[in-house]
Amino acid sequence: MAPMLAALALLALISVSEQGPHEKRLLNSLLNSYNTLERPVANESEPLEVKFGLTLQQIIDVDEKNQILTTNVWLNLDEKNQLLITNIWLSLEWNDYNLRWNDSDYGGVKDLRITPNKLWKPDVLMYNSADEGFDGTYQTNVVVRNNGSCLYVPPGIFKSTCKIDITWFPFDDQHCDMKFGSWTYDGNQLDLVLKDEAGGDLSDFITNGEWYLIGMPGKKNTITYACCPEPYVDVTFTIMIRRRTLYYFFNLIVPCVLISSMALLGFTLPPDSGEKLTLGVTILLSLTVFLNLVAETLPQVSDAIPLLGTYFNCIMFMVASSVVLTVVVLNYHHRTADIHEMPQWIKTVFLQWLPWILRMSRPGKKITRKTIMMSNRMRELELKERSSKSLLANVLDIDDDFRHVPPPPNSTASTGNLGPGCSIFRTDFRRSFVRPSTMEDVGGGLGSHHRELHLILRELQFITARMKKADEEAELISDWKFAAMVVDRFCLFVFTLFTIIATVAVLLSAPHIIVQ
Known part of the structure; x- marks a missing residue:
């Protein structure tokens, strides 16, 4: 095991000794005359084509209250004629005209890792950013190949404004735009082109527990703003999500x-x-x-x-x-x-018709349409009957028949007939009466019984x-x-x-x- 490790260490030393001087010489050759402010094109009158793509990795949060969408993206910027691909991780890849070399002249060195502040890169930003620092990416090295292509993959958390439509909450779909474009280069200097016409790359998307991703189409727009007469090109990706x-x-x-x-x-x-x-x-x-x-x-x-x-x-x-x-x-x-x-009206509605409609009944009373009509008819007849009865019959609630039946024998006009309801009193009165011997007794007896009858009627x-x-x-x-x-x-x-x-x-x- 020890000889094997020693052999590997020796190979590593040999490799470093062969590649180190060539890489240093290559960096000096490329960067000594390199100007980070120079737009890397062969003809300054032509726009630099930048292919832009986006790979959505994860939807971290959708803040409905503040209407902010937080995503985890890779930014891909391809600058072969300037290619911007936001993979979410924003991954930038492009081809720099001034960063080309023949690998055979430099010991077979085919790629370099260079810090982004030493190279030119397009100032592509997200227009609708809601981040405090506006650009939420972390600056990493740029991978430069011998054909001039540059790969820049800065990881970042992007916060973008999103108009939340709450009409169908919680059965809602939301369309959140992420608008990317150059901040200073107009369309005549930098031309953004979609890398994939289908939109963003969703192959690395991590499923979100609250939102279901429907799609992420992309669209290229050319807009002339009020500040400047030149047209500006942007690429807008629409994240289409549906709430779970x-x-x-x-x-x-x-x-x-x-x-x-x-x-x-x-x-x-x-x-x-x-x-x-x-x-x-x-x-x-x-x-x-x-x-x-x-x-x-x-x-x-x-x-x-x-x-x-x-x-x-x-x-x-x-x-x-x-x-x-x-x-x-x-x-x-x-x-x-x-x-x-x-x-x-309460009697009619709540005691008759509504119980009949709701199929309700009272103990001993079955409520039907026929019973309702009969009850209304009986009430009308009762009102007519009460209006035709005498006051005493209405008070005692007895039949008013003493006005039509002739008085029985051995009775006086003052007592009259009190009807069936008072027949017991009438019998008792007849039993109590004794044939008087004199007229005084007759007059006195009739007066006493008349008073007693009035008292009994009052109590009754x-x-x-x-x-x-x-x-x-x-x-x-x-x-x-x-x-x-x-x-x-x-x-x-x-x-x-x-x-x-x-x-x-x-x-x-x-x-x-x-x-x-």
Whole structure:
């Protein structure tokens, strides 16, 4: 092993001794008369052709809020007649007219490594740079070959401005331009040409977890600016990327749908539980937090409203409306007869037609179209009957038949017939009456019983009125509670339909749904 290492060291020394003097002599021959300010062309009237290409290695970050695209590039500048190839690594390759030699004259030396500050190179910069130092490349050596071609591969992190379109966020595609051109040489002195008409080289691209690369076409442009009459040539590469929506789908859209479904379940919660309104307000606060998370990732612009923001606003509107309608439901549920009187339109809408449409029924009452029509007809007949009955019959809620039936025997005109409802009193009165012996006894007995009858009627009217009022109050409270239940069921159907339509509309309106 030791002799082998010694032999390798000897070969290395021999090689250095042979190539070292030739390389030094070649460098002195090339650089002694070389002028870094001279544009390396044979004819100064002709433009120097620079082939420009770009190799995208990695998309480091897309800052939507500040609208900045950060990429890792190699810059390729080919100066055979000046060739700029941005490989992302920016890789520059060109052919210098003043850096040509015959390798046989210099011991077979075919290439050199020279620092860029000792050579001429085109001042190609990215026009839309957002970097603090404007040029984010690191200066490395230039590889010069005997035919004059120069290869310059400075690694760098490029930050370029990018107009972010948030209309379809998070189902959006972004087109970010990277515009490269000479800063001082116009089109008559330096002509940029695309190395590959298809655009940038994507063979070394590293997959990004947030963005999917669609393509990177390139285009040559010749523009005359207001500052100068000469045309300037630039090459613009458009990085076409598509957002991977899997993260946003499972971390924003799915939780939003689940939270909105919880708001729908709030309509099935009984009002007596005491948590109906609390649930709605809590869900509204949760959606507000999710909306803030979306707003933090988007630029503060008013050019467009993001699709996800529109969806969140629709769901928030639905939840806010559910909170308002929950207040209405609780108000209806806790109404009493001594404070509120149910209007006729509420009875018609919430006690008849809406329950029939929603297929709801009350215990012992089946609500159909036929029963609704019969109930309305019975109410009309009852109003007519009440208008034709006497005051006493309306008060006691008895049949008004004493005006038509002749009085029974052994009765006086003052007592009259009180109808079937008072037949027991009439029997008791007859039993209590004893044939008087004198006229005074007759007059005294009739007066005493007349007073007793008036007292009994007064008490009977009071008890009947109280019982009737209690029944009416209980029935009215039951009607209000059923109306609240109908509003709950109606809101459940309406908001469920609204949530489904909004979710489906958002997904179908997106240019694409999911990119893995």
